[in-house]
Amino acid sequence: DAKTTQPNSMESNEEEPVHLPCNHSTISGTDYIHWYRQLPSQGPEYVIHGLTSNVNNRMASLAIAEDRKSSTLILHRATLRDAAVYYCIQRGTFGSQGNLIFGKGTKLSVKP
Amino acid sequence: NAGVMQNPRHLVRRRGQEARLRCSPVKGHSHVYWYRQLPEEGLKFMVYLQKENIIDESGMPKERFSAEFPKEGPSILRIQQVVRGDSAAYFCASSPRRDRNTGELFFGEGSRLTVL
Numbered sequence: 001d002a003k004t005t006q007p008n009s010m011e012s013n014e015e016e017p018v019h020l021p022c023n024h025s026t027i028s029g030t031d032y033i034h035w036y037r038q039l040p041s042q043g044p045e046y047v048i049h050g051l052t053s054n055v056n057n058r059m060a061s062l063a064i065a066e067d068r069k070s071s072t073l074i075l076h077r078a079t080l081r082d083a084a085v086y087y088c089i090q091r092g093t094f095g096s097q098g099n100l101i102f103g104k105g106t107k108l109s110v111k112p
Numbered sequence: 113n114a115g116v117m118q119n120p121r122h123l124v125r126r127r128g129q130e131a132r133l134r135c136s137p138v139k140g141h142s143h144v145y146w147y148r149q150l151p152e153e154g155l156k157f158m159v160y161l162q163k164e165n166i167i168d169e170s171g172m173p174k175e176r177f178s179a180e181f182p183k184e185g186p187s188i189l190r191i192q193q194v195v196r197g198d199s200a201a202y203f204c205a206s207s208p209r210r211d212r213n214t215g216e217l218f219f220g221e222g223s224r225l226t227v228l
Contacts (some may be wrong), residue, residue: 002154020154036217043203043219044155052225087154098218099168102155105141 003027004089009107012078020052020073020106022088032091033064033071034100037084044087044102059085083110114139116220117186118204131191131198133223137206145197145205146179146219161187172181179228194227201225 024035030102048055048062050071051063051071060082061074075082087105092098117136125131136146142163147155157171161181172179176194181187191198201224205217 040153041223043205044217045219046216049216099157099160099171101157102147104154 002024004088004100004103006086006103006106007087008104009109010073011109011111012082014080014110014112015077016084018075018078018110020075020086020088021070022072023068023070024088024090027068027090028092030092033062034061034089034091035062036087036089036100036102037082037106038087039084040052040082046084047092076108078108078110080110080112081106116204116206116218116225118202120218121221122224122226124190124228125194126228127195128193131194131225133189133191133202133204133225134205135204135220136174137187137204138208138218141206143182143207143209145207146187146189147203147205149201149203149222151200159188190220191225194225196227199225199227206209209215 003026032049032051034049036044037047038044048057050058050062064071068072085105087102087109089100116138119134123131131196146158148158148218150153155209159172160168164183176192199223203219203222205219207217
């Protein structure tokens with residue numbers, strides 16, 4: 001079962017920033033936080049991942065709380081193409097904990 | 113570079129028939145994962161394979177389902193005697209290594225199975 005909790009849905013306006021929260025209160029010291037997204041009728045695609053420090057890439061930023069029990073995916077300027085289901089995944093190290101276990105994710109709607 | 117290629121993209125089978133789904137990983141990737149997504153639900157892990165070995169099949173139904181990743185050729189997910197409940201999208205993913213830090217998974221576009 002997924003170890004993270006996310007809101008079922010969120011709405012955003014085009015060209016505004018979006019903050020997608022995720023709780024992972026059972027995270028261990030060696031678990032990474034991964035984010036994937038799934039556009040309609042497509043396979044998931046990698047967005048970003050991190051361990052302790054905040055991370056930035058061309059798609060998004062990941063802000064991880066100091067106690068690591070929560071994190072926030074930040075899309076700096078939402079576009080219509082960003083409408084998707086966003087999955088926050090706590091990924092362990094050994095055995096089956098290394099599998100990506102998807103929860104229900106957050107369905108992001110972007111209004112023009 | 114070609115990404116993960118899955119075929120067929122759409123497959124229709126009648127109850128009791130067999131379904132074979134193929135997955136060609138990204139060139140050079142030796143780790144393959146299969147996931148199933150039922151309509152309006154999230155992705156469920158099924159099986160993780162390396163070349164010629166099943167590493168983790170904890171998400172695979174015990175009966176009718178099997179997976180392989182031979183030394184040569186694509187990975188195959190085989191479903192025998194399909195039932196209507198098998199109707200779903202089946203996604204394959206590959207990665208060059210199994211590292212929680214750098215092991216990004218690359219997903220295919222999926223194979224959509226419809227059982228009549």
